[in-house]
Amino acid sequence: MSLYKTEAIVLKYYELKEADKIIVLYTRQHGKVQAVANGARKTKSRLAGSVELFTYSDFLLYQGKSLSTISQTEIINSFASLRDDLFKMAYASYVVEVVNEFTVDEEKNEPLFALLLATLYMLDRGEELELATRFFELRLLNLLGYRPQLDACVDCDLDLAKIDKVKFSSKLGGVVCADCALEDQYAMRINKGTVATMERLLEIDYKKLDRLKVPESTRQQLAKILPNYLQSIIEKKLKSLDFLKTLTMTN
Known part of the structure; x- marks a missing residue:
């Protein structure tokens, strides 16, 4: 021992x-x-x-x-506020559940540890709980090899600028054009502004996250698309998500 x-x-x-x-x-x-x-x-x-x-x-x-x-x-x-504040607890519970579900025992990933720690600090400060969580989701996807393709249709490689009606396919792992969206009946409509925000979240320093201005329509799309993509990868439902959705809907 x-x-x-x-x-x-x-x-x-x-x-x-x-x-x-x-x-x-x-x-x-x-x-x-x-x-x-x-x-x-x-x-x-x-x-x-x-x-x-x-x-x-x-x-x-x-x-x-x-x-x-x-x-x-x-x-x-101790991150006591994450247990004392209901909204902080809901977001933090979701974050730690995602890490638990996406990892296996004794497989070192120091960048993921750093991401988790930085996210808990952001949630603890209470600034932009929702945006901090979207930042976390995208960075985790990137670290673990599931970064979504955002610059062109993930199936036919048609440039994003040439796609009139863009959708996001969790099944295929990125944006899709109208024709390729037929391969995934659950593909979700996504605005190009939302795609641009996802790209920004993949690049921005978390210390500058509070400077990022994100419209409510974009926030709503991200709150549907990213958790859905995560769940499609692990092929199971994240238990904390229902509570988080209920809490944010009643706020």
Whole structure:
């Protein structure tokens, strides 16, 4: 059994026995790791705070045969507001669920860790929750090899400028012309302005995200297209999405 130290963010947890938890961590050095937090459900547990959802900490872990065990922790940022504010919690829950569903255990991806951390900081500040989430979705797609084709029809390669009625096909992975859209009955209408915003989100520094002006019509299209594309890739429904949709519709 070896001992190792790593920065990590809590993606999810499960209850184990009467007082323990299994914590799903996304670590900087080792990718996704599952670890047992002994006694974490006890009121006075020294681990309780650091294994809360979204918390970013330094972890000292023992590597076991199947699961690691958490030995020590030191909180770097608890991201308490992401649990206390309903809207922040909804967006953050969606973000960590996406990371959990798109990754496998012990496959290091430091740029993805950095993206997740930057997104949690943006959500924690409460600035542009929706746009920060769209930024996250597109950057994750890019990092994991699912970047959508936006400059031409993904099927026939017709230049975007020559397409009159543009649609987005989750099945094909990008924009499509009217003829090629027939191959995907679920292809969604997308404005060229929305395509331009997607391209901008793929390039912009997240620190400048608050300067990006995005019309409401574009926001609405992105909120439908990007989650749908993500779900089509993993071929399953993201559970947190229904709550997020309900919350944003009633706002």
